[in-house]
Amino acid sequence: MKLPPFEYASPGTVDDAVALLAERDGEASVLAGGQSLVPLMALRLARPELLVDINRVAGLDRVERVDGHVVIGACVRHAELERGSGESAAVPLLARAAPLIGHFQIRNRGTLCGALTHADAAAEWPTVAVTLDAEIEVRSASGVRWIPATEFFLGPFMTALEPGDLVTSVRFPVWSPGAGFAIEEFARRSGDFAIAGVACGIEVDGGRVSRCAIGLLGMASAARRADTAERAILGAAVTELDPEELGRLALADAEPPTDIHASSRYRRRVGAALTTRALATALKEASRA
Amino acid sequence: MPEVEVHLTVNGEDCRLSVEPRRTLADALREDLRLTGTHVGCEHGVCGACTVLVDGAAVRACLLLVAQLDGHEVVTIEGLSSPDGSLSPVQQAFRDCHGLQCGFCTPGFVVSVTALLDEHPHPTEEQLRHGLAGNLCRCTGYQGIVNAVRQVAASSAEARP
Numbered sequence: 001m002k003l004p005p006f007e008y009a010s011p012g013t014v015d016d017a018v019a020l021l022a023e024r025d026g027e028a029s030v031l032a033g034g035q036s037l038v039p040l041m042a043l044r045l046a047r048p049e050l051l052v053d054i055n056r057v058a059g060l061d062r063v064e065r066v067d068g069h070v071v072i073g074a075c076v077r078h079a080e081l082e083r084g085s086g087e088s089a090a091v092p093l094l095a096r097a098a099p100l101i102g103h104f105q106i107r108n109r110g111t112l113c114g115a116l117t118h119a120d121a122a123a124e125w126p127t128v129a130v131t132l133d134a135e136i137e138v139r140s141a142s143g144v145r146w147i148p149a150t151e152f153f154l155g156p157f158m159t160a161l162e163p164g165d166l167v168t169s170v171r172f173p174v175w176s177p178g179a180g181f182a183i184e185e186f187a188r189r190s191g192d193f194a195i196a197g198v199a200c201g202i203e204v205d206g207g208r209v210s211r212c213a214i215g216l217l218g219m220a221s222a223a224r225r226a227d228t229a230e231r232a233i234l235g236a237a238v239t240e241l242d243p244e245e246l247g248r249l250a251l252a253d254a255e256p257p258t259d260i261h262a263s264s265r266y267r268r269r270v271g272a273a274l275t276t277r278a279l280a281t282a283l284k285e286a287s288r289a
Numbered sequence: 290m291p292e293v294e295v296h297l298t299v300n301g302e303d304c305r306l307s308v309e310p311r312r313t314l315a316d317a318l319r320e321d322l323r324l325t326g327t328h329v330g331c332e333h334g335v336c337g338a339c340t341v342l343v344d345g346a347a348v349r350a351c352l353l354l355v356a357q358l359d360g361h362e363v364v365t366i367e368g369l370s371s372p373d374g375s376l377s378p379v380q381q382a383f384r385d386c387h388g389l390q391c392g393f394c395t396p397g398f399v400v401s402v403t404a405l406l407d408e409h410p411h412p413t414e415e416q417l418r419h420g421l422a423g424n425l426c427r428c429t430g431y432q433g434i435v436n437a438v439r440q441v442a443a444s445s446a447e448a449r450p
Contacts, residue, residue, distance in 0.1 A: 001332060005290050008310030008356050031357075038313075038352045039333035051310065053357055079346070103423025105337065105401060108346040109353070190422035 026163030035110035078107035122218035131215030153222035180285030226250035247276030300368030315350035326366035337424030347404035366396035388437035390428035
């Protein structure tokens with residue numbers, strides 16, 4: 001369908017964008033890549049009065065390394081992260097997750113921060129952000145705050161953002177150079193949202209797991225960590241870990257949704273198999289050093 | 290709603306438009322600029338029929354507002370063939386390999402494949418098939434389209450010194 005009418009503004013600075021959002025008290029939406037927002041508007045699922053286009057805001061297209069973090073600006077597109085060049089290479093999961101998003105035409109426009117804000121429970125970036133303990137930079141009329149990804153996603157398409165908030169960047173901690181990472185997902189067709197998926201990161205020190213993070217995709221109403229499995233892995237000797245058993249453990253307390261695409265039980269089984277595969281890959285990569 | 294003034298380049302020509310903010314690039318091309326080669330199918334980013342190049346990158350024209358494109362460069366299916374009407378290598382390959390039947394999806398496919406081969410002149414089978422996944426065709430079963438991409442990749446391999 002054609003889009004319903006709205007007003008359009010294209011500010012040049014973060015301050016101007018925040019002021020425009022504050023004026024409308026929740027009746028304005030931020031336009032970055034528009035690959036989720038514009039379809040929502042075409043389908044009348046979103047009806048903002050004003051679109052604040054942030055594509056001309058100076059500085060939001062940057063990827064920078066700051067104090068042990070890679071900081072990704074709100075207008076950095078999936079395609080740039082997929083290339084894995086520049087500072088984003090310090091967080092290897094970014095270039096591995098990006099190709100799984102939609103199709104290349106979508107990745108040329110869509111942004112990482114936009115996907116976080118959209119908060120689809122079956123999307124890749126929320127899961128990657130939760131897995132890697134990313135923090136989301138939020139600007140509003142009352143100042144700047146950083147929200148941990150683990151507290152950002154409240155439910156399907158629901159976040160901790162409030163009316164008038166603008167996400168300006170997200171920062172990912174850089175793990176040690178020898179760390180291993182993997183992301184696995186299953187979708188019926190290339191580019192579809194996944195039926196199930198998992199992202200993980202492992203660090204190994206002296207043959208034992210010294211850092212472990214597992215994030216599940218599409219397994220709950222929002223991206224979440226598999227805490228029980230993480231605790232079982234942390235501190236264990238790599239040679240004693242059984243990825244198959246850990247895959248089952250990671251999904252043991254999950255209650256994935258049943259919908260037209262898959263039953264809850266099927267999702268749990270696929271999730272366990274994918275977790276096994278991802279853990280094996282990450283453990284192998286982390287054990288090379 | 291107040292209209293937005295946009296100055297952009299389409300197929301190498303300067304265009305000035307005054308549009309409602311809700312005007313998508315796809316509708317601006319078809320309705321305002323009468324470039325009806327860009328087709329509009331699903332209008333929410335799924336089918337790929339409206340794919341065009343913006344600053345060289347393939348994008349969905351139905352998911353972009355033309356208001357966003359002030360100062361940008363757009364190339365449509367009309368901009369891919371030569372001014373004398375002779376077909377681009379990708380268009381010729383679609384014709385040779387029967388990569389179309391009704392033709393509705395074809396402009397989107399040709400633009401996507403042009404961008405794909407720009408980035409991967411000799412795509413692997415996986416790159417080729419993933420590269421086609423963002424465009425839907427309901428007639429051909431895709432085999433002719435896959436063959437067309439292979440033909441272009443093979444002929445550019447022959448042309449290499």
